Amino acid sequence: MKKSTSITSTRCTPSDTRSLRKSSSVQIMKRNKKGRFLFDRENRCNSHCKVKSLWTSSKERNYSQDDSEVSKLKLRRPYYKAQELDLGIFEIAMSREIRPDFLQNLTHFHKSRHYDIYHGVLTGRKNMDVVVKQYFENDPISESSIREELNILNHLSHQNIVYLRAWTILTTPYRLIYDSMNRNLIKHLQTNAGSWQDVVDMAGQIANGLVYLEEEGIIHGNLQAKHIFVMDRPPFCPLVKIGGFRKAKRLAYGESEIYGDVMTPVQTEYAAPEVIRERRFSAKSDIWSYGVVIYEILTKGDRLYPKIKTGDELYRWLEAGNRLERPATSDDIAYNTTRCLVPSPQKAEVDDVHMERIEASKKESNLLSIRKTQLKH
The missing domain is CATH 1.10.510.10 (Transferase(Phosphotransferase) domain 1)
Structure with a gap:
């Protein structure tokens, strides 16, 4: 794999990561135990990022890049954009982030000052009834609230504490998905x-x-x-x-x-x-x-x-x-x-x-x- 900013259709393996680290437009952020990589553009301000992409496993990467534009990436999973999203929260997102279209049959039943509550179904290998908390967009209090709630619930696991099943925070509106209760x-x-x-x-x-x-x-x-x-x-x-x-x-x-x-x-x-x-x-x-x-x-x-x-x-x-x-x-x-x-x-x-x-x-x-x-x- 050549060290150039123009990368045509090819496959990326873990052994190719050194070349990608040296690329002028793409930098590896993190790899978890399942082999999933988090890539980030160098174009970011302070601790915030403008554009990020979440990749699938190393065996499923099939992408093309033209004129060093990361937005041309072709992924099996959708390309996520996070506008001014804190890096720490973005790293948390890798563990239980889901695609928004996995949520089906959303029914609104409660409205709060900073978010709406929906009943819905989380689809996948096994459909599951869930409660979805959807925060309002462009609300600074909502952004700080979801950051605090994620930092707390991401590490909790107890039979008498609500379980945070998944979330969608790489796209707006931000959603937290909980197991359904009666x-x-x-x-x-x-x-x-x-x-x-x-x-x-x-x-x-x-x-x-x-x-x-x-x-x-x-x-x-x-x-x-x-x-x-x-x-x-x-x-x-x-x-x-x-x-x-x-x-x-x-x-x-x-x-x-x-x-x-x-x-x-x-x-x-x-x-x-x-x-x-x-x-x-x-x-x-x-x-x-x-x-x-x-x-x-x-x-x-x-x-x-x-x-x-x-x-x-x-x-x-x-x-x-x-x-x-x-x-x-x-x-x-x-x-x-x-x-x-x-x-x-x-x-x-x-x-x-x-x-x-x-x-x-x-x-x-x-x-x-x-x-x-x-x-x-």
């Missing part, structure tokens, strides 16, 4: 009565997810009922997963808390006092939100603070020592799992004691159900 916790509480065993099991699953996030050094920062998703799996208890990671942050080494912009709006009903006052987020503030979510589960979605209208009023009410009252229920089992979670953010933490309490509540709930069954017979 509904969020709010709709689940409105449509399903459930047993106390289900309540305790769901509380334990959410706690497991928070323990995993704390071990990974991640602050969720926006835990609330609408960001917790439920999937039916009869005859077992529903599967619960934590989502809504748009505002999540990763702690630096040695840090235990992080400060956000005081002008950033927060959901005050779920926020700890220090979050309302100074936007100080930590694992303890996540546990405060967890206690409020469990209260909603116990009350089947009742309004949390019916007499309080503003965030400032709620902050003064909490600072005065007031707390949510115990739900009017005759069963103490599920309520005991949250006794030490809500009273004070300084004492809130998910540890072995709390997890043992939840597990003990599960066992006690199972015993009660068995006894009730025996009494009926």
